[in-house]
Amino acid sequence: MPQPIVPQAVLAAGWEQPLGFAAGVVLGVALGIAGWLLWRRGQQVRRQRRRQQAMQEFRLRREQLEAQFVQAVSGSGRPRGLLWKNVEFADEVTFAQRRDSPHLVALVAITVAFEAEPGGPMEEVEAVGRLRSATAVFVEGPRGWEAPGRVLFNLQPQQALEHFAHELQPLPHSRPAPA
Secondary structure (H helix, E strand, O other), rough: OOOOOOHHHHHHHHHHHHHHHHHHHHHHHHHOOOOHHHHHHHHHHHHHHHHHHHHHHHHHHHHHHHHHHHHHOOOOOOOOOOEEEEEEEEOEEEEEOOOOOOOOOEEEEEEEEEOOOOOOOOOOHHHHHOEEEEEEEEEEEEOOEEEEEEEOOOOOOHHHHHHHOOEEEEEOOOOOOOO
């Protein structure tokens, strides 16, 4: 009995094209998603590496930055009628990232001792000699770390992060790996 000359070849050819097109689309989408996920992961790794380098740079330049900070606040004329007598820096550093840029901020708890300007309005005020708690703010700029002389009185670094949560995002691992 002769075999019908029916369309097996026609059926196969009819299904191959749409099936091949669909497989190509699925494969293309899958490759696109995989590529995007790999790119995102690479961005995260680069961002983390840059943060670690910035934190390490801060630690290496810390003494110099503290001196710049003291110079900046001493010349600021604030608080009025007081001179910066002594600034003690805590060992711990709290790092955060600015929400409006990739740059970091370093917050260090400080204890400040003031003295009244000779002949100034604060000379007779007894409270002048009391030690003050504050947080020194260091910022990472395009050219590296700077000490602009910004002081947050009556706030410890953690409190400063809470207070400025709209500007600063705490970093989960703020300690760089040992060199």
